[in-house]
Amino acid sequence: MLIDDYPAEIEAIFAKYPDKRSAVLPAMYLAQDSYGYMSEEAIKDVAALLDLEPTQVLSLAGFYTLFYEEPVGKYVLEICNDLPCALCGADDLVEAACNKLGIEEGGTTDDGMFTVKTVMCLAACDKAPMLQVNLRYEENLDEVKLDALIERLRKDDADGVAPYYGVEAFKESLKRK
Numbered sequence: 001m002l003i004d005d006y007p008a009e010i011e012a013i014f015a016k017y018p019d020k021r022s023a024v025l026p027a028m029y030l031a032q033d034s035y036g037y038m039s040e041e042a043i044k045d046v047a048a049l050l051d052l053e054p055t056q057v058l059s060l061a062g063f064y065t066l067f068y069e070e071p072v073g074k075y076v077l078e079i080c081n082d083l084p085c086a087l088c089g090a091d092d093l094v095e096a097a098c099n100k101l102g103i104e105e106g107g108t109t110d111d112g113m114f115t116v117k118t119v120m121c122l123a124a125c126d127k128a129p130m131l132q133v134n135l136r137y138e139e140n141l142d143e144v145k146l147d148a149l150i151e152r153l154r155k156d157d158a159d160g161v162a163p164y165y166g167v168e169a170f171k172e173s174l175k176r177k
């Protein structure tokens with residue numbers, strides 16, 4: 001249960017909002033960290049915690065690309081292929097990532113390490129083509145840099161570096177008033 005996994009974080013989130021239902025996105029963020037993706041259990045957990053209908057939580061999970069409705073790898077390579085990035089070679093980058101990892105776009109490697117997805121504009125068009133991996137931007141990419149990124153992430157994993165940069169930063173931010 002979310003409240004058991006993150007009692008201090010939930011308390012901190014609730015303290016920020018006059019109506020606890022307004023805390024739905026940060027609660028979903030923690031739920032995804034806890035369950036790995038917005039599974040049916042995760043959605044029910046968030047809904048029960050915030051007195052929402054599960055369908056309300058589900059609709060948010062479907063709207064925001066940072067919430068995953070299917071299991072994903074430890075590292076989610078979200079490659080922007082909106083127009084400015086597409087004009088700078090995003091489609092080649094998607095193909096290169098899929099070929100290197102031996103998966104289709106949207107798929108996850110057998111070892112559960114990597115998922116490759118395409119996403120709409122991530123507001124870094126001046127640094128196209130780019131991707132986001134676990135909330136960290138990687139910009140001005142080419143196939144050489146992409147290869148290096150994948151190798152670096154494999155090394156991070158082997159070295160025990162926490163992969164969820166965004167969630168860790170989010171948890172830290174909750175400690176600040």
Ligand code: FES
Pocket residue numbers: 080081082083084085086120121122123124125126128130
């Ligand atoms: S189109 Fe890719 S970041 Fe804007």
